[in-house]
Amino acid sequence: MKPKREVGIVGYGAYVPRYRIKASEIARVWGGADDGLPIEEKAVPGLDEDTITMSVEAARNALARAQIDPRTLRAVWVGSESHPYAVKPSSTLVAEALGASGAILAGDWQFACKAGTEAMQAAIALVGSEMTDYALAIGMDTAQGRPHDALEYTAGAGGGAYIMGPAENALAVLEGSYSYVTDTPDFFRRAYQHYPEHGNRFTGEPAYFAHTLAATQNFLELMQLTPRDFQWAIFHQPNAKFPLQAAAQLGFTRDQVAPGLLVNKIGNTYAGAALIGMTNVLDNAKPGDRILLVSFGSGAGSDAFSYVVTDKILERRDLAKRTAWYTARRELIDYARYARFRNKLVMN
Amino acid sequence: MADNLAPHWRLRAQRYQLVGNVCLKCDAKFFPPRQVCAKCRGTEFDLFQFSGRGELYSFTTLRSAPAGFEQYAPYSVGMIKLDEGPMVEAMLTDVNEDKLTIGMRVEMVTRKIREEDGERGLLVYGYKFRPSDA
Numbered sequence: 001m002k003p004k005r006e007v008g009i010v011g012y013g014a015y016v017p018r019y020r021i022k023a024s025e026i027a028r029v030w031g032g033a034d035d036g037l038p039i040e041e042k043a044v045p046g047l048d049e050d051t052i053t054m055s056v057e058a059a060r061n062a063l064a065r066a067q068i069d070p071r072t073l074r075a076v077w078v079g080s081e082s083h084p085y086a087v088k089p090s091s092t093l094v095a096e097a098l099g100a101s102g103a104i105l106a107g108d109w110q111f112a113c114k115a116g117t118e119a120m121q122a123a124i125a126l127v128g129s130e131m132t133d134y135a136l137a138i139g140m141d142t143a144q145g146r147p148h149d150a151l152e153y154t155a156g157a158g159g160g161a162y163i164m165g166p167a168e169n170a171l172a173v174l175e176g177s178y179s180y181v182t183d184t185p186d187f188f189r190r191a192y193q194h195y196p197e198h199g200n201r202f203t204g205e206p207a208y209f210a211h212t213l214a215a216t217q218n219f220l221e222l223m224q225l226t227p228r229d230f231q232w233a234i235f236h237q238p239n240a241k242f243p244l245q246a247a248a249q250l251g252f253t254r255d256q257v258a259p260g261l262l263v264n265k266i267g268n269t270y271a272g273a274a275l276i277g278m279t280n281v282l283d284n285a286k287p288g289d290r291i292l293l294v295s296f297g298s299g300a301g302s303d304a305f306s307y308v309v310t311d312k313i314l315e316r317r318d319l320a321k322r323t324a325w326y327t328a329r330r331e332l333i334d335y336a337r338y339a340r341f342r343n344k345l346v347m348n
Numbered sequence: 349m350a351d352n353l354a355p356h357w358r359l360r361a362q363r364y365q366l367v368g369n370v371c372l373k374c375d376a377k378f379f380p381p382r383q384v385c386a387k388c389r390g391t392e393f394d395l396f397q398f399s400g401r402g403e404l405y406s407f408t409t410l411r412s413a414p415a416g417f418e419q420y421a422p423y424s425v426g427m428i429k430l431d432e433g434p435m436v437e438a439m440l441t442d443v444n445e446d447k448l449t450i451g452m453r454v455e456m457v458t459r460k461i462r463e464e465d466g467e468r469g470l471l472v473y474g475y476k477f478r479p480s481d482a
């Protein structure tokens with residue numbers, strides 16, 4: 001897909017909370033994982049944090065880099081599977097905290113881990129159709145796994161915010177995008193349930209790999225590009241193994257995916273995962289670099305994007321905190337504090 | 349039924365964006381906004397959005413928290429001298445008590461302040477401050 005008017009990323013920002021729990025600490029409490037630990041450690045939100053507060057900070061970073069008046073935004077969209085309210089949008093509060101005007105589209109997007117890139121696709125369309133100049137798309141999560149479930153090892157917290165705008169003002173210009181979905185029940189959470197259900201081994205082949213590989217292969221073919229045309233590639237990262245395996249199957253090297261692979265240190269940030277991999281790549285990319293971004297969301301589907309970095313990255317990226325600032329700050333907690341932070345203790 | 353929602357709604361620019369006001373006569377800045385200038389008694393103002401940067405002027409740590417804040421205890425509160433002048437009292441976050449020092453640089457973040465009426469009520473968001481390099 002290509003918009004009529006050329007569109008790009010005008011500003012971007014990351015957020016990761018400061019607390020970390022080691023996968024080995026979770027294994028200590030529950031007696032170990034069946035087939036080794038899926039990651040080293042994961043980020044845990046503080047007691048006063050949620051998808052709204054984390055989105056606000058990532059979006060403030062994106063605004064600082066975009067150097068635009070928040071009142072010129074015409075959309076604020078938050079993709080997440082952990083919106084604090086069941087009914088009441090996260091996006092209205094985020095918009096108000098940024099100082100956006102009342103004359104905006106605001107909405108919460110829901111598509112498991114693909115919600116953030118789905119919002120990005122829509123923001124591209126809104127700007128690309130000249131309905132507006134600036135639209136903000138956020139992917140952010142404070143994911144929860146049932147205690148002792150395999151997901152508890154990886155369900156992390158964090159994400160990224162992107163302001164899409166006209167290519168003339170972009171630090172990375174969109175070349176094209178693609179989306180691929182099927183109805184695949186690999187992972188779901190019913191209303192009023194705290195924790196999701198998932199199909200264990202079913203989540204790998206027919207879900208993550210089928211959609212990530214199909215989206216990427218179809219997209220590259222349509223764009224007439226090969227893995228060698230890209231300096232960097234970011235794939236959705238539910239654990240450390242899957243994205244490396246997908247990259248290898250597609251013909252991408254470890255070096256191409258390394259800077260966009262943060263799951264080992266912050267966990268699976270769900271709707272934020274591919275998008276925060278992308279913020280770290282943009283923090284380090286050179287003008288002219290071509291970047292492939294591929295998300296995956298259960299249910300299931302993948303979005304793929306190709307961006308080319310412009311000279312504007314050099315003057316803009318240090319106008320806000322880099323992704324590495326967030327990943328480097330780190331307060332290690334034990335399972336007891338983790339249980340308190342994640343509301344797993346019932347007080348009354 | 350959820351009562352008392354209106355006061356939260358009216359305060360949102362102050363709480364989410366640190367919006368105060370500036371006296372049009374003498375340029376004095378205030379947070380929260382004032383009706384009458386404390387310096388020149390002027391009564392004409394513009395809204396003013398503070399940068400959110402400042403330094404920690406004093407602090408204390410609460411071990412038993414007031415009603416509505418129990419779930420966050422222990423936590424620290426501080427007086428912050430904003431770079432533009434005014435002093436603000438706020439909860440401190442993302443910091444361990446033993447790392448707090450008078451004069452340390454802090455910055456505003458938007459966080460959850462409290463939950464009204466337990467799991468059923470409104471989530472109240474607002475400003476807190478954290479060390480700039482935390």
Ligand SMILES: [Zn+2]
Nearest residue numbers: 371374385388
């Ligand atoms: Zn005055």
